[in-house]
Structures are given as C-alpha cells and as structure tokens.
Amino acid sequence: MRAVVVESLRNAVLKNVDDPIVLPESIKIKVESCAICGSDLRIFTKGDARAKFPRIIGHEIAGTVVEVGNENHDFQVGDRVCVAPGHGCGECYYCKHDMGNVCINPSPSIGYASSGGFAQYIVPPVNVVKGGFVNRIPSSLSFDQASMSELLACCINGQERVDVHEGDVVLIIGPGPAGCMHIQLARSRGARKVFLSGHASPRLDRALKFAPDKVFTEQGEELVKRVMQETDGLGVDVVIVASPSPEAQALSLHLVAPRGRIDLFGGLSKDNNIVKMDNNIIHYKELILTGASSSLGRQNWEALALLAEKKVDPDLYITHRFGLEEFSEAFRAVEERETIKAIIKPWL
Numbered sequence: 001m002r003a004v005v006v007e008s009l010r011n012a013v014l015k016n017v018d019d020p021i022v023l024p025e026s027i028k029i030k031v032e033s034c035a036i037c038g039s040d041l042r043i044f045t046k047g048d049a050r051a052k053f054p055r056i057i058g059h060e061i062a063g064t065v066v067e068v069g070n071e072n073h074d075f076q077v078g079d080r081v082c083v084a085p086g087h088g089c090g091e092c093y094y095c096k097h098d099m100g101n102v103c104i105n106p107s108p109s110i111g112y113a114s115s116g117g118f119a120q121y122i123v124p125p126v127n128v129v130k131g132g133f134v135n136r137i138p139s140s141l142s143f144d145q146a147s148m149s150e151l152l153a154c155c156i157n158g159q160e161r162v163d164v165h166e167g168d169v170v171l172i173i174g175p176g177p178a179g180c181m182h183i184q185l186a187r188s189r190g191a192r193k194v195f196l197s198g199h200a201s202p203r204l205d206r207a208l209k210f211a212p213d214k215v216f217t218e219q220g221e222e223l224v225k226r227v228m229q230e231t232d233g234l235g236v237d238v239v240i241v242a243s244p245s246p247e248a249q250a251l252s253l254h255l256v257a258p259r260g261r262i263d264l265f266g267g268l269s270k271d272n273n274i275v276k277m278d279n280n281i282i283h284y285k286e287l288i289l290t291g292a293s294s295s296l297g298r299q300n301w302e303a304l305a306l307l308a309e310k311k312v313d314p315d316l317y318i319t320h321r322f323g324l325e326e327f328s329e330a331f332r333a334v335e336e337r338e339t340i341k342a343i344i345k346p347w348l
Contacts, residue, residue, distance in 0.1 A: 001016070001017060001018075001019050001020075001119060001120040001121050002014065002015070002016060002017075002119070002120050002324055002346065003015065003016075003017050003056050003115075003118065003119030003120065003324070003346075004056065004057075004118040004119070004324055004327045004344075005017065005054050005055070005056055006043070006044055006053055006054060006055050006056070006057055007053055007054045008053050008054075009044070009045065009046070009047055010044065010045060012044065012327050012328065012331075014324055014325055014327065017056075017119070019121055020115065020121055020122060020123040021123065022067045022068070022069050022123055023069050023123060023125075023126055024069040024070055024071040024072070025069055025071045025072050025126045025129065025130070026069050026072060026123050026124055026125070026126050026129050027065050027067065027068050027069060027072055027075050027081075027123070027124065027129065027134070028065070028066050028067035028068075028121060028122075028123050029061070029063040029064065029065055029066065029081060029083065029121065029122050029123070029124070030063050030064045030065075030066045030120065030121055030347075031061055031062075031063040031117050031119060031120060031121060031122055031346050032062055032063045032064060032143035032345065032346075032347065033061070033062045033063070033143040033144045033146070033147040033343050033344075033345055034058040034059075034060055034061050034062075034116070034117035034118055034147065034343065034344050034345075034346070035060035035147040035148065035150070035151070035318075035341050035342070035343045035344075036058070036060070036330060036331065036334050036339075036341070036342045036343070036344065037058075037059060037060055037150070037151065038176070038177070038178075038334075039059070039111075040057050040058060040059070040111065040331075041331060041334055041335055042269075043055075043057050043111075043112075044057065044331055045331075045335065046269065048112065050109065050112040050113055051111070051112045051113070052113075055111075055112075055115070055116070056111075056115040056116050056117075056118055056119050057111045057112075057116045057118060058110075058111050058116035058117035058118035058119075058344065059083075059084065059085040059109070059110045059111035059112075059116050059117060059150065060084075060117070060147050060148075060149075060150040060151060061082065061083040061084075061110070061116075061117035061122065061147065061150075062080070062081070062082050062083075062137060062143040062144070062146040062147040062149075063080075063081065063083070063117075063122070063143065064078065064079070064080055064081070065077055065078060065079040065080075065081060066121070072129065074129075075134070079136055080136065080137040080143070080146075081134050081135060081136055081137060082134070082135050082137055082146050082147070082149050082150070082300065082304060083110065083117070083122065083124050083128065083133060083134050084110075084128075084133040084134075084149070084150045084153060084295065084297075084300045085109040085110040085111055085112065085128070085133070085150070085294070086100070086109065086110070086127065086128040086131045086132075086133035086294075086297065087100075087101075087103060087106040087107055087108070087109035087112075087113075087127070087294070088100025088101065088103040088106070088107065088127060088131050089103050089105040089106065089107050089127060090107075090127055090130055090131060091105070092104050092105050095131075098296060098298075099296075100131055100296060100297070101157065101293055101294040101295060101296055102293065107125060107127040108125045108127070109125075109128075110122070110124060110125070110128060117344075117346075118324065118327065118344055118346070119324075119346060120324075120346045120347065131297050132296070132297020132298060132300070132301070133297050133300060135149075135297075135300055135301045135304055137304060138304055138305070138307075138308035140308050141304065141307055141308055141314070144314075144318055144321070144343055144345075145307060145314035145315065145318070146304060146307065146314075147343060148181075148303075148307060148312075148314040148317055148318070148341065149300055149303040149304045149307055150295070150300065150303070151177060151178060151181060151341075152181055152185070152303035152306065152307065152312055153295035153296075153299040153300040153302070153303040154178070154265075154292070154294060154295045154299075155178060155181045155182050155185050155265075156185065156295065156299045156302055156303060156306075157292050157293075157294065157295045157296065157299050158182070158240060158263045158265045158292035159182070159185055159186065159189060159240070159263070160299075161263055161290045161291070161292045162238050162240070162261035162262065162263040162288065162290060163261065164185075164186050164189045164190075164191060164238055165189060165190055165191075166189070166190030166191075166192075167190065167191075167192050168186070168189075168190070168191045168192060168237040168238055169191070169192055169193045169194075169195070169231060169236045169237050169238070170182075170186045170191045170193070170194050170195065170236060170237065170238045170239075170240065171194075171195045171196075171197060171227060171236040171238070171239045171240070171255055171256075172186070172194065172195065172196050172197070172212075172239075172240045172242055173197045173198070173239065173240070173241045173242060173243050173245070173248045173252070174197075174198060174241065174242035174243030174245070174248070174266060175196055175198035175201075175203050175204045175206075175207035176203065176242065176243070176337075177317060177340055177341050178242045178265065178266070179196065179198070179207065179240075179242040179243070180207050180210045180316075180317065180340065181312060181317070182240050182242055182265075183196060183207075183210040183211075183212050184210060184311070184312040184313065184316075185306070185312060186238075186240075188306060188311040188312065191238075193213045193214075194212050194213055195212055195213060195214045195215070195216065195227070195230065195236065196210075196212035196214070196215050196216070197215075197216040197217075197218075197223060198215075198216075198217065198243075199217065199219070200217045201337070202337070202338075203337045204217070206319075206340055209316060210316065214230055220247075220251065223251065223255070224251070224254045224255060227255050231257065234257040234258070235254075235255055235256045235257035235258075235260060236255060236256055236257060236260065237256070237257055237260055237261065238256070238260065238261050238262070238263070239252040239255050239256045239260070239261075239262045239263070240262075240263045240265050241262070241263065241264050241265055241266055242265045242266050243266045244266045244267060244268050244269060245266070245268075246268060246272060246273070246274070246275045249264055249268075249275050249277070250275050250276060250277050250278075252264075253277060253278060253281040253282065253285075253287065253289075254281070256285070256287060257285075258285045258286065258287075259285065259286050259287070259288075260285070260287055260288070261287070261288040261289075261290070262287060262288065262289045262290070263290055263291070263292055264289070264290070264291045264292070265291075265292050267293075316340075317340050317341040318340070318341050318342075318343060319339045319340045319341065319342065320333055320338070320339045320341075320342040320343070321342070321343050321344075321345055321348070322342060322343070322344050322345070322348070323344070323345060323346075323348035324344060324346050324348075326344075327344065330342050330344055
C-alpha cells in the first residue's frame with residue numbers, strides 16, 4: 001500500500017509499504033479520510049516521546065471495513081467506521097471504571113506507537129477495538145465529516161471535566177479547531193453565553209463563523225477588564241484554555257468567577273510546561289482546575305451523534321483536502337494556520 005512515513009523531524013516520505021495484516025480480534029480498514037490534528041503537527045515538527053520514528057502518523061480516521069479477523073464478531077465487511085487512537089489497556093482500575101484515557105499501563109495508540117491513518121489501509125490494535133474506539137458512522141455523515149469526530153470527542157471529554165451545563169457563561173481561549181468546536185459544543189450543552197479570546201489574526205477571523213457571543217482580542221489585564229465588564233464583575237463560570245499557552249493558563253484564574261471551573265485543554269510543549277500561578281486565588285475562590293487528555297470510546301460515539309444531528313456542524317471545519325503526495329503542503333498549511341481542519345485522503 002501507499003503510505004506517508006515520517007522518517008525524522010520534518011522528513012516524510014511517500015512510499016510503498018507492506019499491507020497491514022488483520023489480527024484475529026481486529027479489522028482491516030480502507031482509509032478514506034484522515035484529518036490532521038495538532039498532535040500530528042507536533043510529532044512531525046518537534047517530536048513526541050510516544051512516537052518513535054520511522055512512523056506512519058495520523059489518528060482522526062474514517063474508512064470502510066474490508067476484512068474482519070476470525071475472532072471479531074462486532075463488525076462486518078462494508079461497515080463504514082471511525083477510528084480514534086485509544087490507548088487504554090482495558091484491565092487496570094481506570095480502564096474498568098470508564099477512565100481509560102488515563103490508563104496507567106497504556107497500550108499502543110494509533111499514530112503514536114502503532115501505525116496511523118496517513119496510509120491506504122490500517123489495522124487498529126486490539127485494545128483500540130475492544131475499548132470502543134472503532135464506531136460505525138451514521139448514514140447521514142460522509143467520511144470527511146465523520147473524521148471530525150475524534151477532536152470533538154476530546155472536546156466532549158474536556159467539557160465533561162468542567163461540567164459545562166445549562167445557563168453557564170463560558171470563555172474559550174484559543175480560536176483554533178478545538179476552540180471553535182468548544183463554541184458549538186458548549187452551546188449544545190446549554191451554555192447561556194460563549195465568549196472567545198485570541199490574538200487578532202486570520203485564524204480569529206475564521207472563527208467568527210461559529211458566532212461566539214463576544215470576541216476579545218485584548219491580552220493580560222486588559223482581557224480581565226473586558227471579561228469583568230461583560231459579567232457584572234464576577235467572571236465567567238467556565239474557562240477552557242484551548243491554546244498551548246502558559247500565560248493563558250495562569251491568566252485563567254483571574255477570568256473565572258468564584259467557584260468557577262477551569263479546563264486546561266491545550267497541552268504545553270515539553271520545554272515550556274512550568275506555569276507560575278497564584279494558588280491563593282484557587283484557594284479563596286474555591287476554583288476547580290482540571291486538565292483534559294484524549295477521550296473515551298463512548299465520547300467518540302457521542303461525537304458522531306452530535307455531528308449527525310448538526311449540533312456541531314462538521315462542514316464548518318473542513319477547509320482543505322489533500323492527497324498523500326501532498327503531505328508536505330498539507331502540513332505547511334496547517335503549521336501556517338491557513339486551515340481550520342485539513343483532511344488527507346489516501347485514495348485521492
């Protein structure tokens with residue numbers, strides 16, 4: 001099959017490689033669409049300890065089942081499915097209590113420790129299949145639309161962590177793909193107002209089509225003043241930091257109301273991951289501060305349902321499509337923030 005193999009940092013080669021062999025408890029999938037995630041860009045440009053080169057990356061996958069292992073009774077040839085990376089072992093305490101995304105004995109994750117979706121075929125690791133990370137695509141969704149579900153599932157996990165619910169006022173920091181999804185998702189969960197913060201840029205301009213109630217381009221103390229003006233001096237109920245910014249994480253304490261909730265959704269780079277925060281603010285305002293990492297199998301199914309119902313409209317996100325041979329151009333466009341979501345189509 002044809003696949004893009006990342007040989008080293010910023011060095012990807014389109015080549016013919018052996019077709020993956022189906023495992024008894026897994027399935028073989030013809031990849032129709034694989035969206036590019038910010039994590040893929042990080043692996044390609046900066047590296048990731050979980051992804052050893054050479055590696056086929058890509059984990060926002062939609063395709064068709066073309067072969068079924070003889071011990072797998074859940075799927076049939078012809079099923080249209082989405083695949084998310086999933087790394088839970090399925091056996092530890094956390095996996096058995098619906099917390100497999102923080103598994104203490106992680107198994108291979110697609111696009112990191114096992115081959116990903118920038119290829120014509122993929123065989124998901126057995127733990128991914130058993131963990132509920134392979135889900136049938138609703139008939140109303142195309143492969144491209146369905147490939148948006150993996151990122152949306154991560155956003156669902158993030159909003160569950162801070163319990164976004166009816167009547168909340170939510171501030172999202174970062175107008176990237178995840179930030180835009182958080183706008184629509186918060187609305188679907190009943191948020192009363194959704195604000196968006198970001199530097200003035202073409203990316204922020206593109207995010208306007210998701211219709212946040214207010215857009216703030218101020219930074220630092222000026223942003224705090226604007227948020228307080230809009231919330232009668234209280235602050236917002238929820239801050240979602242959907243940007244890999246230590247400064248935004250520290251500032252979030254000043255933007256949230258007493259007993260508010262903060263989700264540090266965007267991971268920081270390994271060389272800039274120490275944040276100085278005034279912990280007395282957390283103490284006296286009784287804040288809830290949490291992270292959010294990856295997603296659960298059930299959240300991937302919920303994401304597909306939300307996309308099918310257009311509560312989160314997948315067509316608003318897809319701005320670019322590329323073939324495998326255009327891998328370098330695709331990643332350049334993502335890195336330079338020309339896209340909202342770009343999709344690689346292995347059979348284009």
